[in-house]
Amino acid sequence: MSRIQFQHTYNHIISLENLLEAWKEFMRGKKSRKDVQEFERNLMANIISLHRELVAKTYVHSAYQHFKIADPKPRDIHKASVRDRLLHHALHRQLSPFFAKTFISDSNSCQDGKGTHRALRRFRKFIGSVSENNVRTVWVLKCDIRKFFANIDHAILLDISAKYIPDRDILHLLSLIVRSFHSNVVGVGLPLGNLTSQLLVNIYMNEFDQFMKHRLKAKYYLRYADDFAVLSTDKAYLETILPAMQEFLGNKLKLSMHPDKISIQTVASGVDFLGWVHFPDHRVLRTTTKKRMFRNIKAKDGKEETVQSYLGLISHGNSWKLQQKILGKNPEAKFLGYTLYMSDLKKPKVLYWTAHSRAKMRFYGLSEQRVKRIIHSPARIEEGIAPETVAMMQPAGSIKHPHELWTMIQDAKGKRTVISAWRYPGRTKPGDPLPKEILDELKRMI
Numbered sequence: 001m002s003r004i005q006f007q008h009t010y011n012h013i014i015s016l017e018n019l020l021e022a023w024k025e026f027m028r029g030k031k032s033r034k035d036v037q038e039f040e041r042n043l044m045a046n047i048i049s050l051h052r053e054l055v056a057k058t059y060v061h062s063a064y065q066h067f068k069i070a071d072p073k074p075r076d077i078h079k080a081s082v083r084d085r086l087l088h089h090a091l092h093r094q095l096s097p098f099f100a101k102t103f104i105s106d107s108n109s110c111q112d113g114k115g116t117h118r119a120l121r122r123f124r125k126f127i128g129s130v131s132e133n134n135v136r137t138v139w140v141l142k143c144d145i146r147k148f149f150a151n152i153d154h155a156i157l158l159d160i161s162a163k164y165i166p167d168r169d170i171l172h173l174l175s176l177i178v179r180s181f182h183s184n185v186v187g188v189g190l191p192l193g194n195l196t197s198q199l200l201v202n203i204y205m206n207e208f209d210q211f212m213k214h215r216l217k218a219k220y221y222l223r224y225a226d227d228f229a230v231l232s233t234d235k236a237y238l239e240t241i242l243p244a245m246q247e248f249l250g251n252k253l254k255l256s257m258h259p260d261k262i263s264i265q266t267v268a269s270g271v272d273f274l275g276w277v278h279f280p281d282h283r284v285l286r287t288t289t290k291k292r293m294f295r296n297i298k299a300k301d302g303k304e305e306t307v308q309s310y311l312g313l314i315s316h317g318n319s320w321k322l323q324q325k326i327l328g329k330n331p332e333a334k335f336l337g338y339t340l341y342m343s344d345l346k347k348p349k350v351l352y353w354t355a356h357s358r359a360k361m362r363f364y365g366l367s368e369q370r371v372k373r374i375i376h377s378p379a380r381i382e383e384g385i386a387p388e389t390v391a392m393m394q395p396a397g398s399i400k401h402p403h404e405l406w407t408m409i410q411d412a413k414g415k416r417t418v419i420s421a422w423r424y425p426g427r428t429k430p431g432d433p434l435p436k437e438i439l440d441e442l443k444r445m446i
Helices: 016-027 034-041 043-056 082-100 116-131 154-162 168-178 195-215 235-253 287-299 304-314 320-329 355-364 368-376 436-445
Strands: 065-070 074-079 139-144 221-224 227-232 263-266 271-273 276-278 283-285 351-353 380-383 389-397 402-412 415-425
Touching: 016 043, 016 082, 034 043, 034 082, 043 082, 082 168, 082 195, 116 221, 116 227, 116 276, 139 235, 139 271, 154 168, 154 195, 195 221, 195 235, 227 235, 227 271, 235 263, 283 287, 287 304, 287 320, 304 320, 351 368, 355 368, 355 415, 368 389, 368 402, 368 415, 389 415
Parallel strands: 351 415
Antiparallel strands: 065 074, 139 227, 139 263, 221 227, 271 276, 276 283, 380 389, 389 402, 402 415
């Protein structure tokens, strides 16, 4: 039995209070959907009915609706009913904060405060640490799991869960959800469309994560979903641990690595990881991702929201030329200030910093390097409030807690000066006014 135990009871999870809070979370971004609206028409009656079934332990999971998407490769999605998805949310909102405490720091998928951007930042940090600031050659062992979701073994998953959850009724409810779906083999597979599936695969793979960290002592190991990497200066070490990794996955979790996606290569040669090709001092977007991006922009007729979304994506790497290409493909999507500044921003120029900008950077916890990254790879540029000024933005934060990082620069008298920087909570749209407090400060200063 695990030392860390889930403390809540079955009655707490199925309570009306938890179901109502789960409904609020479930509703976000779904209010216009027909099946959600139908459930909401008799919301309290539907929730009370579900609650009574859970109390009486007569609840049965409904069948799934199946459809296919291209993301970018074809995927089979299985969508549960609104009623079942509400229960998934109720279970997830209680279990997820607990299990997050059991995961290693570098398990990056489907957790608050984590995601692909965090995984990419950690990968970049690992490169710097292993190379001792580009002094030593870095080797990367990169792998992923073959048919990940489709090969999750139900019995193993439930046995792992039982180490942490002492309440047998919770385990029974979890079993009903897990066993409500199987792939080609009965007792195997999780549906891609379930919120609970995202948590359950992390619980499953946490066994492997712990093995990597504590048995193999892999200091520079990180994982995002079924993609994982180990960094080292010693190629022979990576070759040695690979069979042990394969054996653990096969014997303990009944999973196998994709044979075509196992590689050991140097960062200097370019390592393709999580959609980006990484080099010692920069990263560039994967070629297939770029092609898909331009296809989507064309399919959407250069819609500004689509362009903005992709500009936000590529701002996380070295993408100046790509930004210009996107804007060239979509001449209508030129931001205020673009004509004046975009062509000149990459020219080597000494940056000057006002006392005001340094004070704001200290207040918002922004370093010089972070502000420079905003200037060199902005997701959006807006016209400033004074002549020859522009405000530039990069998105930051998470889906649940989004924010934006802004800086304002001025090109005047042959000097490029950073005159302010700030952190904006939430997301803005092109043309939104600056926050009043920022605007007032700048007006007093300029």
